Amino acid sequence: MRLWLSILAVSAANSLLKATGPLALGDRRLPSTARRVVALMAPVLLAGLIVVELAGPGWHELDGAQVLGVGVAGLAWAARAPMLVAVLVGAAAAAAVRLL
Incomplete structure (x- = not known):
């Protein structure tokens, strides 16, 4: 029961936070600087998640083959x-480094 109440509370808080922006702005548009910052938030968060996943929270689990694979996929x-081709090329590069 406590779990479902927590889920309900988090869902309500999320809905309120999402509604705050349009309610506060109304018909006005965000300044161009703020729009650029908002547009960059998702890629930056994704890059941070990738780095933490590759290196671990304390950078103790850094694997060179994985880093090379992600780099090759990015290139x-x-x-x-x-x-799909980029991911497959990155996976092949990581596998090739591990075989050597």
């Missing part, structure tokens, strides 16, 4: 390869 994606 392949930057070279306009489709996402």
Whole structure:
């Protein structure tokens, strides 16, 4: 019972926080600087999650093959390869380094 009350409370708080922005702004638009910051929040959070997942919370679990695989996948994606191809190339690079 306590779990469901917690879930309900977190859901209500989340809905209130999401509604605060449109209620506070009304018909006005965000300044261009704020729009750029908001647009960059998702990629920055994703990059932070990837770094923590690769290195671990204390940087003790850093694996060179994984870092190389993510780097190769990033380079392949930057070279306009489709996402699936970039992931497969990164996985192949990490597997090749582990075999050596």
